Amino acid sequence: MIRYSLVCEAGHGFESWFPSSDSFDTQVARGLVTCPVCESASVSKALMVPSIARTDRDRTPAAPPPQAEAPVALIAEPERQLRAMLKALREHVVANSEHVGDRFPEEARRIHYGEAEGRAIYGEASPTEARALIEEGIDVAAIPILPDDRN
Structure with missing residues (x-):
């Protein structure tokens, strides 16, 4: 080890x-x-x-410096389980929704106000954009990106 x-x-x-x-x-x-x-x-x-022993001194070991x-x-088992559930959630959203990329805030508004067909979408929004959508009464949820999802 x-x-x-x-x-x-x-x-x-x-x-x-x-x-x-x-x-x-x-x-x-x-x-x-x-x-x-x-x-x-x-x-x-x-x-x-590195811990390197000197040969030109007596052999009495000095106390190691405090660290x-x-x-x-x-990663504990409960976190592993939580990550597995979040990954399953992300996979479900990707499989059952339309990816609209960075157009997410605009498309969510269009759907909410009846200007576009109602459907499940996902994409990217800044925290400010997401907050504005929520303040308008538009239901949105953040899906966290796990370290495994970045690979």
């Missing part, structure tokens, strides 16, 4: 254990290693100081 000090793109430091260096590389490439603080899948190895506790990235 290998313990790596990791850091996300937001600068949050944490540690995690991997069976091998190759396993770390594979998991990062698949987006499976996420920051426990901000959920970012953009993580990399942090600088680690700050860092959160460890582990």
